[in-house]
Amino acid sequence: ARYPVLRGLYELDKTIGCGGFAKVKLATHILTGEKVAIKIMEKRSLGENLHRVRVELEALQTLSHRHISQLYQVLETESHFFLVVEYCSGGELFDHIVDKNRLNEKESRAAFRQILSAVAYLHSKGFVHRDLKPENVLLDKDLNMKLIDFGLCAKPSGGLTGFLYTSCGSPTYAAPELVLGKKYLGHEVDVWSMGVLLYALLCGFLPFDDDKIDTLYKKILDGKYEEPSWLTMESRRLIRSMLQIDPKKRIGVEELLSHPWVMRGFREPVSLNNSCNMKEHDSHCVNLLARHKNVTTEEMWELLSKWKYDYNTATYFLMLSRKRRGLPVRIFGPG
């Protein structure tokens, strides 16, 4: 096998994406037969980003939310990192928008509420994503949004995280203060990027775009963009409040959660604890796994509840996710 460490655990399939210093392959988790994505990072090409991978792994292990791609297992060899994560069979939101030309207000609102819930949850956990863009929003088979951080840009908030310190985030979606390399970036950068995302959903193209990077920067810093005729007044007002050049004038996440446009047609504000607790004790799954491993259920839970993000964690999470999707929980393999 190309990667011996995966032998007997995962069957690798095609490459579904490349970017920066990572390659993503589709794979099958052998014990459950479930599809997963495996992000493979070569340590040599990570350079000083090696530290950021460890920050991301720490972050990911504390995150569990319906609209954030779930981490299942982490494997490390002396040459590679392997992140086994939730496979999103609907691909990137970007391609979905291109296919449909643009989404109508109802579809855009549903997508935006899910992204907003994930970002609010992320902020409540003390992280700033910093690279929210349609390529980092994936869709599951039911077209639910799954936020990822493909480029390792998410950061604990408050740190010295100016643009100069980490060439993070793609300028097209980057807030003016990020483009200016200001220090102490706060949550406001994610609100700006969500504004660009909402604009892309409703319009089918980007508010600021240019082939030449310095013209693009000028446009972002100038903050002027087209408002197509089909945008309702309410959508225009919401987008304007998110694409405010001055971060102090930009609408906050809390205000967005219950914004009239976000609430239209819904009774509840967006809840950030839309979390799906994967670390709960499910005796059906624990028993099945204990029998397979030939240990008592107590010993199995003792092992599982250390949440080491090893193969046991991956197997348990995948069994649980199958059960929650109303599918029979199963384990393949001998005895």
Ligand SMILES: COc1cccc(Nc2ncc(-c3ccc(C(=O)NCC(=O)Nc4ccccc4)cc3)c(OCC3CCNCC3)n2)c1
């Ligand atoms: C059907 O056709 C298709 C076509 C395309 C894709 C798929 N599916 C599919 N499923 C799953 C993935 C994936 C999930 C998570 C991570 C990750 O990096 N997690 C870590 C993470 O998210 N941290 C984190 C999250 C939030 C806050 C803080 C930290 C990496 C990859 C994928 O990737 C493909 C790439 C390709 C380049 N653009 C980005 C996606 N693709 C399917």
